[in-house]
Amino acid sequence: MREALHLQVGDIDKERMLVHVHLGKGAKDRFVPLPLKTLAVLRAHWLTHRNPVWLFPVRSGDQPAATATRPMSTTSVQRVMRRVVRQLKLRKSVHLHTLRHSYATHLLEAGVSSARALRRPGRRPQPGRLAMAPLTHRLLPARAGLIGRVSRQVP
Numbered sequence: 001m002r003e004a005l006h007l008q009v010g011d012i013d014k015e016r017m018l019v020h021v022h023l024g025k026g027a028k029d030r031f032v033p034l035p036l037k038t039l040a041v042l043r044a045h046w047l048t049h050r051n052p053v054w055l056f057p058v059r060s061g062d063q064p065a066a067t068a069t070r071p072m073s074t075t076s077v078q079r080v081m082r083r084v085v086r087q088l089k090l091r092k093s094v095h096l097h098t099l100r101h102s103y104a105t106h107l108l109e110a111g112v113s114s115a116r117a118l119r120r121p122g123r124r125p126q127p128g129r130l131a132m133a134p135l136t137h138r139l140l141p142a143r144a145g146l147i148g149r150v151s152r153q154v155p
Contacts, residue, residue: 001096005071007055009046014039 003021011020017039018031042055049065051057057068058076078096085094 001074001077005056005074005077007071008053009051009055012039012042012055 003023006022007019011022012034013020013031014034017034017036019034021030021032023029046055049057049059049068051066051068054068054071056072057065058070058072059065059068074096081094081096
């Protein structure tokens, strides 16, 4: 979460469609792919505040996000996540870390091999992880239609 909240405008490379993540897992810098739809969402979000440095600036007191000197906190994002989960009336326990696991699931549903889905930038192989992926993939086909409908609504 820290890596995402600390993204700066200059970390987005729209020519190469990459995001430069600083000090990620293992305190390593890395570049991750930037899907066109994600770029569009990030642009739309940035237009709401136009901070020249931070993609996710903190709004505090009378200070507008456009002049913020630091990114928003993990606590703020967790609060928003809890509010969204309540509004959607989800019965399962959903947390920010759930999104990290969802990424590999979406890759599998898109037809990426399990070995490749688990070999993403910044990841090291972990015993047992490959065995869990097919089970997760089999449990989620009913959600694929919903995910597709939701992703089509993103500008």
